[in-house]
Amino acid sequence: MDKVSKEFLEKHSDVINIKFSKYLRSFFYLFLIISYSIFAFYSLGFNKLTDQFKPDFAAKLIQDSYSYKDHINTKWSDTSDVTISYEGGAFTKYDPKDFPEWFLSDTNKHSVIFNNQGIIDIFKDRIEMKGFGDEEEKNLLLTFKLLNGKPTVEGYTFDDPKLPKWIRVTENKVEVRPSLFERLQVYSEKIEIHRFQFGWKYFFFDFASPFNKYSSSELFLLFFSSNRLDPEISNARFMFNEFLSNEQWFHGLVFSSLRDTIFMAVIGTLFATIFGLLLAFLAAINITPFNFVRFFIRRFFDSLRGIDFLIWSLIFLRAFGPGLYTGILAIAFTDTGTLGKIMSEAIENIEKNQNEGVESTGATRNQQHRFGIIPQILPVFVSQSLYYFESNTRSAVILGAMGAGGIGLLFLDSIMTGANFENVAYMSILILIVVFLMDTFSQWLRRKLIGNVFVAIVK
Amino acid sequence: MNNKELPNHLKYLEDNLNKMARTRMLYSVISIAAIILILSTGTYVAEESNAGSFVRGIDNFFDYPIALFAKTFDAGFSWFGYVLDYVPDLLYTFNMALFSTIVGAILALILSVFASGNLIKNKTIVWTARRIMDICRAFPELVLAITLLYLLGRSPIPAVIAIIIHTAGALGKLFSEAIENADNKQIEGLESVGSSWLSRIRFGVLPQVMPILLSYGLLRAEINVRASTILGFVGAGGIGEQLNTLIQWNFGAKITAVMFLLILTITLLDYFSTFTRQKLIGGSFIIPKDK
Numbered sequence: 080m081d082k083v084s085k086e087f088l089e090k091h092s093d094v095i096n097i098k099f100s101k102y103l104r105s106f107f108y109l110f111l112i113i114s115y116s117i118f119a120f121y122s123l124g125f126n127k128l129t130d131q132f133k134p135d136f137a138a139k140l141i142q143d144s145y146s147y148k149d150h151i152n153t154k155w156s157d158t159s160d161v162t163i164s165y166e167g168g169a170f171t172k173y174d175p176k177d178f179p180e181w182f183l184s185d186t187n188k189h190s191v192i193f194n195n196q197g198i199i200d201i202f203k204d205r206i207e208m209k210g211f212g213d214e215e216e217k218n219l220l221l222t223f224k225l226l227n228g229k230p231t232v233e234g235y236t237f238d239d240p241k242l243p244k245w246i247r248v249t250e251n252k253v254e255v256r257p258s259l260f261e262r263l264q265v266y267s268e269k270i271e272i273h274r275f276q277f278g279w280k281y282f283f284f285d286f287a288s289p290f291n292k293y294s295s296s297e298l299f300l301l302f303f304s305s306n307r308l309d310p311e312i313s314n315a316r317f318m319f320n321e322f323l324s325n326e327q328w329f330h331g332l333v334f335s336s337l338r339d340t341i342f343m344a345v346i347g348t349l350f351a352t353i354f355g356l357l358l359a360f361l362a363a364i365n366i367t368p369f370n371f372v373r374f375f376i377r378r379f380f381d382s383l384r385g386i387d388f389l390i391w392s393l394i395f396l397r398a399f400g401p402g403l404y405t406g407i408l409a410i411a412f413t414d415t416g417t418l419g420k421i422m423s424e425a426i427e428n429i430e431k432n433q434n435e436g437v438e439s440t441g442a443t444r445n446q447q448h449r450f451g452i453i454p455q456i457l458p459v460f461v462s463q464s465l466y467y468f469e470s471n472t473r474s475a476v477i478l479g480a481m482g483a484g485g486i487g488l489l490f491l492d493s494i495m496t497g498a499n500f501e502n503v504a505y506m507s508i509l510i511l512i513v514v515f516l517m518d519t520f521s522q523w524l525r526r527k528l529i530g531n532v533f534v535a536i537v538k
Numbered sequence: 539m540n541n542k543e544l545p546n547h548l549k550y551l552e553d554n555l556n557k558m559a560r561t562r563m564l565y566s567v568i569s570i571a572a573i574i575l576i577l578s579t580g581t582y583v584a585e586e587s588n589a590g591s592f593v594r595g596i597d598n599f600f601d602y603p604i605a606l607f608a609k610t611f612d613a614g615f616s617w618f619g620y621v622l623d624y625v626p627d628l629l630y631t632f633n634m635a636l637f638s639t640i641v642g643a644i645l646a647l648i649l650s651v652f653a654s655g656n657l658i659k660n661k662t663i664v665w666t667a668r669r670i671m672d673i674c675r676a677f678p679e680l681v682l683a684i685t686l687l688y689l690l691g692r693s694p695i696p697a698v699i700a701i702i703i704h705t706a707g708a709l710g711k712l713f714s715e716a717i718e719n720a721d722n723k724q725i726e727g728l729e730s731v732g733s734s735w736l737s738r739i740r741f742g743v744l745p746q747v748m749p750i751l752l753s754y755g756l757l758r759a760e761i762n763v764r765a766s767t768i769l770g771f772v773g774a775g776g777i778g779e780q781l782n783t784l785i786q787w788n789f790g791a792k793i794t795a796v797m798f799l800l801i802l803t804i805t806l807l808d809y810f811s812t813f814t815r816q817k818l819i820g821g822s823f824i825i826p827k828d829k
Contacts, residue, residue, distance in 0.1 A: 112640060119637035123694050137689050339587060346580035349573060385805040387764050389771075389778075390797055393785060397602035399595035402588030407580075473678040477768060480680055484587075487680065491772070494684050507681055514676045 142259050144504035147280045149179070151191055151272040155225060158201050158270070161189055166499075170326075171286040181274070191272055193261050199272060205233070206270060211257035216243050223253055223265045230265040279501055285326040290318060333489065333506060337513060339403055340485035343475040344468065344517070346403075347410025352464040354411070355418030360448065362419060363426035376419075383416030388474065389481065396482050406483035410471050418463060425459040426452060458529040465521040472517040476510060486510060609790025620795035624780060628799050630694070631776035634769075635762040638698045642705025642762075643755045646671075649706060650713035656722060657739065668714070674707025683769045697774035701762050712754050713747075720746045749818040756811040763807060767800060 120126070150167040153160060163178055165171040173179065183190040189201040197210035197217075206223040222233040230253045235242050247254045255263040262273040284290040289308060290298060301314050309317050323331035360366050362376040392409040399405050434451035442450065479487020486506060493502045544552070585592060610617055652658055653667035679700045686696030724742040733741070770778020781796045 116637065116640055119633055122633060123637060123698060125695060125698075128690075128695055131691050131693060131695070132689070140689065335587075338583070342580045342583055345576060346584070349577060381805070385801050385808065386797075387767070387800065387804055389764065389768050390800065394599075394602055395595075398598040399588060399592070403580075403584035404588045404592060404595055407584060476678045477680045480684070481768070481771060490681060491684060494688055497688070503685070507677075507685070510678065510681055511673075511676050514678070515672070518672075518676070 138259065140500045142275070143500035145279075145501070146260070146275050146277050147501065148273045148275045151182070151274065152269065153189075153201060154269045155267075158189070158203055161201070165280070165286055166327075168286075191274060193274060194276065195258075195260070197257070197261065199263060201270065206263070206265065208255070208263065211255075211261060212243050212245060216257075219243070221246075221255075223263075225267065228267055230267055279328075279505070281325070281327045283325070284318075284321050285324075285328070287326065288321045290321055328502065328505065333486070333509065336479075336484070336486040336489045337509060340406075340475045340479055340487065341472070341513065341517075343403055343406035343410060343478065343483065343485060344471040347407045347475070348414060348464065348468045348471050350407070350411035351414035351418050351467065352460070354415045356422055356460060358415070358419045359422035359426055362423035365427060365429075365431075366448070366452075377423075380416040380419045380423075383412055384420065385416075386413075388413040388478065392478050392481050392483060401482050401484045401488070403484065406475055406478045406485065409478055409483070410474060414467050414471070418467060421463050422456065422460060425456045429455045461528050462525055465525045469518050469521045472514050476514075486513075606790050606794050610794040613791035617791050617795060620792050621799060624777060624792075624796050624799055627777040627780050628803060631766050631770060631778065632763060632803070634694050634698055634766040634774070634776060635701070635759060638701035638766070639705060639755065639759040639762050642702045643709055643751075643758070645702065645706035646709035646713050647751070649710040650717055651739065653710065653714040654717040656718055656720070656725065657735075657743065667710075671707045671710040671714075674703050675711060676707070677704065679704045679765050679769065680772065683774065684772055687773050692773045692775070694774050694776065697766055697769035700769065701765055704765075705758055705762065709754060709758055713751055716747045716750045716754070717743055753811075753815040753818050756814055760804070760807045760811050763803065 148166060150164050152162050152164070161175075161182075163173045163182060165173070178184075181192045183192065187202060191199045191201075193199075193211075195210070197208065200207045204224065208221045208223075209219070210217050212219070224231060224233050229251070230248075231237075232239075232242065232246060232248060232253060235248075237248055242248070243257075245255060245257045251267055253263075253265040255261075255265075260275040262275075264271045264273075281288075281291070290301075293301060298318070301308070302318060304314055306314075307317075308314060312320070323334070325331075358376055358380070362373050362380065364370075364373060367373045367376075388409045391412050392405055395405040395408050399408070429452055433455060434447055437447050437451040475483075475485060476487040476490075479485035479489075480491045482488065486509070490503065490506050490510070493499065493506065581592075588595075613620070649667055649671055652663055653671060655661075655664050658664050658667075677700075679697075682703060683697045683700035686699055690696050720743050724746065725738050728738045728742045766774065766776060767778040767781075770776040770780070771782045773779065777796060777800065781793070781800075784792045784796060
């Protein structure tokens with residue numbers, strides 16, 4: 080027994096008696112990674128993250144992405160004259176004869192009814208609000224008045240501790256924000272009320288569209304109806320045009336940008352696979368007739384790959400201007416290098432037997448390549464091209480933002496203007512959907528073409 | 539030989555062969571036609587929507603590189619000084635990439651364990667973990683980074699967070715594929731001696747997949763250096779931001795200096811990761827299922 084275990088111990092000494100230095104080494108690596116992470120954490124400024132983050136600002140933007148607001152504007156000089164506009168736009172004012180149902184006009188006052196049943200009444204000389212804030216504050220009747228030309232809250236001094244927390248009184252302005260969905264600003268000259276509502280309004284048809292007044296079932300009937308709203312074109316066509324030319328959501332522009340981005344990815348990858356495959360034959364040591372050709376093509380692949388698509392896109396941007404060519408060529412150039420390298424390695428690793436078998440039947444050189452090599456590298460080729468196609472959908476979005484156009488640029492532009500965060504949300508959802516669909520499509524195609532072979536490597 | 543003289547079963551075989559050949563032919567013709575169609579419509583759309591035409595673009599193709607090189611040549615030996623000037627920015631970008639790769643890889647490892655059907659028997663958990671990874675992966679880093687940059691202000695943090703999220707998704711998928719392809723015998727052996735779930739992972743799975751995971755991680759680090767350079771362009775700082783400014787001001791010699799640094803880094807990283815991968819998993823970095 081002893082003898083066996085001694086032999087056993089000697090045989091597997093590397094497993095049973097692990098040397099102390101080996102332990103030490105793994106601890107050393109762990110220590111290295113942890114200490115680097117701590118260093119990077121501080122050097123990148125993660126400890127100052129809380130100083131930079133403005134929760135109010137973020138909450139406002141997030142709210143903007145899923146809600147819309149109506150502005151109710153009036154002046155102290157004449158409070159009977161009220162304008163209501165969608166998102167405060169100059170071209171999106173409601174017709175006074177056709178005000179929304181939450182706005183009630185009486186002989187001596189106007190009332191704005193909010194979703195939480197709170198009401199703001201606008202009188203000739205004062206504004207009253209009731210039913211906002213928490214349970215206790217809901218019974219509070221707040222009155223805003225001009226006192227010596229300055230806006231004040233009646234019954235409260237300038238910085239009264241009894242005032243609800245959501246009221247801020249400054250020299251020239253009283254700002255009331257009970258929750259994210261209601262806002263009242265009283266200035267010495269004008270009054271502005273923001274009434275927020277959940278949802279993406281005017282998503283299908285914009286503010287000025289004639290289709291707005293119809294309900295969805297009426298729209299469905301109109302779509303097939305032969306009573307033309309516009310005598311020139313059919314209702315379906317008219318509806319489609321109105322949808323694409325939506326002034327609030329820019330569907331036409333968004334869809335054409337998406338199409339551009341998809342084209343960039345598809346065509347760039349197609350070019351890359353075609354050229355990559357052809358050049359790979361020249362770069363494979365067992366195919367190419369001349370060694371120096373192989374050397375040059377290899378270096379060519381390396382330089383295409385090494386000059387990143389970022390730099391390619393900068394060069395092409397100068398030559399071709401913003402547009403599809405820049406994106407297509409940047410993707411095609413970079414991926415010709417990568418796919419060519421992978422394919423030439425795959426060709427070098429093939430089994431010789433099949434090629435020799437084909438040769439023994441008296442096949443020509445081209446036939447040998449076609450029937451001896453191509454079938455062997457096809458799974459690698461298909462899976463790699465599809466992986467690259469997948470990742471190029473993302474690259475095309477990025478290239479777009481670098482200046483090539485497409486949805487990336489549109490996204491960057493709309494976030495930089497910062498006004499309409501709902502458009503940003505809409506676009507990012509579309510990008511997600513497109514990327515997801517492309518992924519699913521390429522996975523489906525891969526499974527169809529080569530079965531469930533595990534060929535896993537991505538860019 | 540006439541068909542009629544063939545025995546029945548051979549005739550049947552030949553008919554089937556011809557039929558298969560025809561179907562194959564049809565598929566090839568359809569796919570080639572589809573590719574030609576896509577290419578032609580694509581180039582048509584490109585020609586329509588591009589700012590300049592293709593032919594004019596080809597004429598101008600070498601203008602910019604030549605202008606850059608001319609300016610570089612004018613700069614003479616001071617160009618090497620420019621190269622050194624931008625090394626700190628490069629390190630800054632590299633720091634971003636490395637840190638986000640480490641954190642992303644750790645998150646990916648945790649996610650991938652829960653997304654592997656051979657380690658977790660509960661299908662709901664596996665499904666949820668996979669969908670989480672899909673969502674993380676689907677967002678291009680840039681979209682996330684721009685949004686976070688807008689919320690958090692100009693600093694490297696939004697870029698790092700964006701890269702971490704994307705890395706966690708992308709690496710997580712590869713990790714879980716590698717783990718699911720690991721040999722089950724070790725796990726079963728450990729299970730038979732009554733080891734716990736954690737030690738099954740530690741001694742049964744990790745030794746098998748560690749080289750693959752490390753090589754994926756290295757590859758990802760390389761990708762993330764490129765990504766953090768690009769994110770510099772939209773305000774994350776580092777060498778990308780410098781390059782953006784230089785291009786806007788058209789400082790030819792400095793542009794080539796930064797480009798040189800970038801290409802050098804990317805090429806070096808490429809060689810380093812290929813070399814290390816070869817040491818780790820030997821030669822081919824395409825891993826067939828049965829190995």
